Amino acid sequence: MKVTEIKSYLASRRELIQKALESCLPPPESYPPAVHQAMHYSLFAGGKRLRPLLVLAAGEAVGSPPEPLLPAACAVELIHTYSLIHDDLPAMDNDDFRRGRPTCHKVFGEAVALLAGDALLTHAFAVLSQVPEGVPTEKVLQAIGELACAAGSQGMIGGQVVDMEAEGRQVTLETVNYIHTHKTGSLIRACLRMGGILGGADEEQLDTLTRYGENLGLAFQITDDILDIEGDFANMGKKGGVDMARGKATYPACLGLAQAKEIAGQLCKEAQELARSLGTKAEPLIYLAGYVLNRQG
Amino acid sequence: MKVTEIKSYLASRRELIQKALESCLPPPESYPPAVHQAMHYSLFAGGKRLRPLLVLAAGEAVGSPPEPLLPAACAVELIHTYSLIHDDLPAMDNDDFRRGRPTCHKVFGEAVALLAGDALLTHAFAVLSQVPEGVPTEKVLQAIGELACAAGSQGMIGGQVVDMEAEGRQVTLETVNYIHTHKTGSLIRACLRMGGILGGADEEQLDTLTRYGENLGLAFQITDDILDIEGDFANMGKKGGVDMARGKATYPACLGLAQAKEIAGQLCKEAQELARSLGTKAEPLIYLAGYVLNRQG
Numbered sequence: 001m002k003v004t005e006i007k008s009y010l011a012s013r014r015e016l017i018q019k020a021l022e023s024c025l026p027p028p029e030s031y032p033p034a035v036h037q038a039m040h041y042s043l044f045a046g047g048k049r050l051r052p053l054l055v056l057a058a059g060e061a062v063g064s065p066p067e068p069l070l071p072a073a074c075a076v077e078l079i080h081t082y083s084l085i086h087d088d089l090p091a092m093d094n095d096d097f098r099r100g101r102p103t104c105h106k107v108f109g110e111a112v113a114l115l116a117g118d119a120l121l122t123h124a125f126a127v128l129s130q131v132p133e134g135v136p137t138e139k140v141l142q143a144i145g146e147l148a149c150a151a152g153s154q155g156m157i158g159g160q161v162v163d164m165e166a167e168g169r170q171v172t173l174e175t176v177n178y179i180h181t182h183k184t185g186s187l188i189r190a191c192l193r194m195g196g197i198l199g200g201a202d203e204e205q206l207d208t209l210t211r212y213g214e215n216l217g218l219a220f221q222i223t224d225d226i227l228d229i230e231g232d233f234a235n236m237g238k239k240g241g242v243d244m245a246r247g248k249a250t251y252p253a254c255l256g257l258a259q260a261k262e263i264a265g266q267l268c269k270e271a272q273e274l275a276r277s278l279g280t281k282a283e284p285l286i287y288l289a290g291y292v293l294n295r296q297g
Numbered sequence: 298m299k300v301t302e303i304k305s306y307l308a309s310r311r312e313l314i315q316k317a318l319e320s321c322l323p324p325p326e327s328y329p330p331a332v333h334q335a336m337h338y339s340l341f342a343g344g345k346r347l348r349p350l351l352v353l354a355a356g357e358a359v360g361s362p363p364e365p366l367l368p369a370a371c372a373v374e375l376i377h378t379y380s381l382i383h384d385d386l387p388a389m390d391n392d393d394f395r396r397g398r399p400t401c402h403k404v405f406g407e408a409v410a411l412l413a414g415d416a417l418l419t420h421a422f423a424v425l426s427q428v429p430e431g432v433p434t435e436k437v438l439q440a441i442g443e444l445a446c447a448a449g450s451q452g453m454i455g456g457q458v459v460d461m462e463a464e465g466r467q468v469t470l471e472t473v474n475y476i477h478t479h480k481t482g483s484l485i486r487a488c489l490r491m492g493g494i495l496g497g498a499d500e501e502q503l504d505t506l507t508r509y510g511e512n513l514g515l516a517f518q519i520t521d522d523i524l525d526i527e528g529d530f531a532n533m534g535k536k537g538g539v540d541m542a543r544g545k546a547t548y549p550a551c552l553g554l555a556q557a558k559e560i561a562g563q564l565c566k567e568a569q570e571l572a573r574s575l576g577t578k579a580e581p582l583i584y585l586a587g588y589v590l591n592r593q594g
Contacts, residue, residue: 032450035455090388091411115454116450122448145426153332
């Protein structure tokens with residue numbers, strides 16, 4: 001596939017995802033409107049849909065059409081969005097901006113933002129419980145288990161807790177690794193695994209997708225750390241240098257910027273090699289790993 | 298069944314539920330301990346386990362053994378517990394006591410309490426995704442869909458949003474009904490439906506269980522309103538008169554205490570008649586409706 005072909009593939013998948021997301025939520029005017037408006041506000045805030053794209057690219061890499069993968073793609077974006085809303089709350093990071101717009105609680109108040117986050121998380125499982133045509137029910141249940149574990153207290157939430165506790169402290173690289181592989185990595189890994197499971201991957205393919213996901217997840221968070229130092233508001237939609245000001249546990253803080261960049265590059269290269277081993281249908285996964293490494297925001 | 302037999306039935310089921318809840322959570326010392334300790338603190342705070350008991354009693358009423366119903370029983374208690382933690386947060390009701398003990402955020406801080414709630418909600422679906430022996434996978438998926446919808450923005454969370462918005466305002470009985478049937482009623486209804494679905498209920502039985510659940514759910518919230526006025530700290534584990542002081546939308550505020558009591562009694566009587574129509578195995582459901590009406594806390 002040429003780069004232009006991959007770009008048109010991604011554009012068409014983004015459109016599928018956008019439509020699926022729009023139709024998976026109750027309309028913003030549904031009663032009670034406050035919470036539904038808040039859910040829409042945050043879900044349609046201009047996210048890049050990397051996670052849903054990974055679900056589709058993983059399933060398609062093992063031969064599935066995109067349609068049966070859409071509920072899982074939506075579910076993971078709902079969970080990602082809820083985690084951002086709760087993360088921004090005053091009790092957590094107390095952020096006023098996200099993707100260049102006021103955060104959910106700044107617009108709708110803390111209580112509604114809290115509940116909108118809860119509702120997005122809950123809705124993820126309602127969406128995922130609908131069985132797509134042609135997918136065995138056991139596979140759907142397996143995907144639900146994957147997502148719930150990846151997002152739970154020993155996955156994403158575990159990473160958030162340790163991240164919070166590490167703030168302002170000197171931490172080891174081991175702790176930073178725990179934070180990165182859990183806070184961001186778990187959910188990205190789950191995207192690849194859900195796509196594989198629902199797409200009909202065999203054991204070896206699923207293992208390859210999993211390792212791709214682990215590499216990409218860690219690379220994503222390291223590039224996030226780097227962008228916090230080097231990025232600007234226009235591309236990031238939020239202030240840079242925030243991590244350092246807060247004493248957040250980051251790769252550049254532990255190893256310096258140069259080595260952090262080198263490791264991110266290495267992880268993406270390994271991810272690309274893993275994707276290559278899956279054959280030509282996995283080319284979008286190769287492209288997405290390059291995108292994660294070189295993105296500006 | 299004599300009352301003593303029903304009491305011993307309930308005691309044995311409470312024990313099953315307690316063991317299932319203990320083994321369904323990661324131990325409190327699991328990394329990261331802060332969030333796991335907070336999850337345990339709130340889940341084992343002396344709740345009466347009414348919702349899990351309803352799941353078991355519903356499934357057993359249609360001929361199921363209790364064991365295959367335990368994951369659903371645990372899932373609903375995990376969701377109930379998360380909703381209490383988030384409800385108590387300063388951004389919501391700002392309560393310092395729950396069941397006679399300091400609330401989760403008073404002990405663990407707001408951020409950890411928020412995340413512990415998120416983790417309990419998430420974990421409910423991990424638990425429910427495990428297929429019990431003898432239960433078809435489609436039934437498990439159906440139960441997941443029921444729970445997610447009942448707990449979501451058009452169920453429990455919808456009720457919480459409207460409850461919050463109604464605070465300090467004159468509201469119609471229609472609004473109070475919406476709040477009660479959603480904030481409390483949805484989840485109780487889901488207990489009955491999940492028990493029925495996983496227990497192998499036919500369509501008519503499921504319909505009867507659903508209507509029992511709707512009656513009981515509304516009765517439960519009305520008796521809760523009444524207890525807030527008439528109960529004492531020793532039985533309630535929290536201060537009484539709070540609803541009135543806050544200008545909460547309640548049945549007694551709309552209709553007066555006497556009429557509220559009459560309606561609660563009528564709803565429970567109807568629930569008992571519905572249970573009676575299911576045969577002798579539904580006797581615990583008859584007892585539980587009486588319990589809801591006459592409880593002291």
